[in-house]
Amino acid sequence: MTAHSSFGVANDPSSTPVEISELRVDVPAERQYVRTVRLLTGDAAARAGFSFDEIEDLRLVVSELCYGILAPNARALSVRFGIAPGCVSATGEVTVEGGGAVLMDATTSFVVDVVCDHCTLGADRDRLFFSFDKRSHR
Numbered sequence: 001m002t003a004h005s006s007f008g009v010a011n012d013p014s015s016t017p018v019e020i021s022e023l024r025v026d027v028p029a030e031r032q033y034v035r036t037v038r039l040l041t042g043d044a045a046a047r048a049g050f051s052f053d054e055i056e057d058l059r060l061v062v063s064e065l066c067y068g069i070l071a072p073n074a075r076a077l078s079v080r081f082g083i084a085p086g087c088v089s090a091t092g093e094v095t096v097e098g099g100g101a102v103l104m105d106a107t108t109s110f111v112v113d114v115v116c117d118h119c120t121l122g123a124d125r126d127r128l129f130f131s132f133d134k135r136s137h138r
Helices: 031-047 050-068 106-115
Strands: 002-004 022-027 075-086 088-095 118-125 128-134
Touching: 031 050, 031 075, 031 088, 050 075, 050 088, 050 106, 050 118, 050 128, 088 106
Parallel strands: none
Antiparallel strands: 002 022, 022 075, 075 088, 088 128, 118 128
């Protein structure tokens, strides 16, 4: 997991901390590691100033999107979060040998549509991916 950030100097009142603008996590493409992505999702949403309910909604969406791209032949799952005040964007992808398909049932699709401002799911020759944007309603 990597984080790109710039922080103010500790104990210096004239120094203003700058929020982390990007977080990234790479985990094995296995269901049990989606929990790690959920943790990072919560952190990204909290840093962006989301409410508790919005954080939980976003964690649910990221979990479902990750499960949707975890094909049996998938390799590492990579998820990157962009963070700004009141906004979180994310992209996630897995590399698949021999192709694959995004799996999303109607209920999950409905939840993603309700929670996210914009969401894209896709597949090309050797990868499955998602991206979304979410603004806080605070």
